[in-house]
Amino acid sequence: MGIIEVNGLSKRFKEVLAVDNVSFDVKEGEIFGFLGPNGAGKSTTIRMLTTLTRPTSGTAKVANHDILKEPSEVRKKIGLVSEKTILYDRLTALENLMFFAELNGLDNKSAKKRCLELLEKVDMLKWKDTMVGKFSTGMRQRINVIRALLHDPKIIFLDEPTLGLDPQTTRTIREFIKQMNNEGRTVILTTHIMTEADMLSDRIAIIDHGKIVALDTPKNLKRMLKESDDEILDIEIPNMTSNLIDKLKAFDCIKKVLNRSSEEIRIIMSCENPVVFITDFLSKHSLNIREIKTVEPTLEDVFIKLTGHEMRDQAVKKPRFAKGMMH
Numbered sequence: 001m002g003i004i005e006v007n008g009l010s011k012r013f014k015e016v017l018a019v020d021n022v023s024f025d026v027k028e029g030e031i032f033g034f035l036g037p038n039g040a041g042k043s044t045t046i047r048m049l050t051t052l053t054r055p056t057s058g059t060a061k062v063a064n065h066d067i068l069k070e071p072s073e074v075r076k077k078i079g080l081v082s083e084k085t086i087l088y089d090r091l092t093a094l095e096n097l098m099f100f101a102e103l104n105g106l107d108n109k110s111a112k113k114r115c116l117e118l119l120e121k122v123d124m125l126k127w128k129d130t131m132v133g134k135f136s137t138g139m140r141q142r143i144n145v146i147r148a149l150l151h152d153p154k155i156i157f158l159d160e161p162t163l164g165l166d167p168q169t170t171r172t173i174r175e176f177i178k179q180m181n182n183e184g185r186t187v188i189l190t191t192h193i194m195t196e197a198d199m200l201s202d203r204i205a206i207i208d209h210g211k212i213v214a215l216d217t218p219k220n221l222k223r224m225l226k227e228s229d230d231e232i233l234d235i236e237i238p239n240m241t242s243n244l245i246d247k248l249k250a251f252d253c254i255k256k257v258l259n260r261s262s263e264e265i266r267i268i269m270s271c272e273n274p275v276v277f278i279t280d281f282l283s284k285h286s287l288n289i290r291e292i293k294t295v296e297p298t299l300e301d302v303f304i305k306l307t308g309h310e311m312r313d314q315a316v317k318k319p320r321f322a323k324g325m326m327h
């Protein structure tokens, strides 16, 4: 039995079926990643599981409580880090946290102890008396993350926790996610960053157009590609042309040709002797190869294989912290 059990959950917004009949379990103590492009339905799934929006159909239990019948019980067991969470700019970091801690029912003394402990954990203690309005995006996100932990929830949801953050804060947040998990918390995170899903998650659900297209450990997802006949080659060709790419795409055994830069392509192919096949073809067309190498599949390759398109096609950055929106 999972700590989260999802059964046929769907959400429709007028003509858009944002989440389409998804079912999955999350095991207690795991980091469960939801990987998919913008608009895939990740946030909507999280919003249903955290009782912020009602499903159109289907059911789910979180920590053994039904999201529709016992929403307040669910809320007691979970913490949510979302880009829509607000912090009050004219309150200090500590005042913000104290406000939310007291909303969560902590008395003044234990609230203060908890807030200081958490500020220390994300290296923000020295900023406790500074107004949040003066903070960088990364500093706000650190406060946002610990805000979700004030009531010591056993399950924590993070919706795109590193979106738009600088590399240093991204690293801190990722380390903190692992630390929360090591403390025994179950973590559910959404991301459109393959490497993030890969490095953090015990299991990953790949979601596209509202449907889960695969669910497994990162290792097994990549193995799935290795066990097929597909080879992945990265090739640097200084005098590459779009005509050449079209010609390559026309071969039956070439599944996908991706432009990595103006001089580099990645080919996913099932041709026999792929390196010989490609070098022959290129020399026939008087094209120089600067470098050719077979590459280990990444989750990006798995995504392309499963959905037929690149995740980057649709990934766009959105502004973080929509002001004035309560989640």
Ligand SMILES: Nc1ncnc2c1ncn2[C@@H]1O[C@H](COP(=O)(O)OP(=O)(O)OP(=O)(O)O)[C@@H](O)[C@H]1O
Binding pocket: 013, 016, 017, 018, 019, 036, 037, 038, 039, 040, 041, 042, 043, 044, 045, 160
């Ligand atoms: N409140 C809403 N009203 C109407 N349509 C919505 C609403 N929320 C989401 N959608 C639509 O549902 C689909 C799924 O959106 P969702 O935000 O869940 O995707 P996502 O995978 O989290 O991507 P993103 O990272 O862009 O948030 C999208 O087509 C989106 O436009």
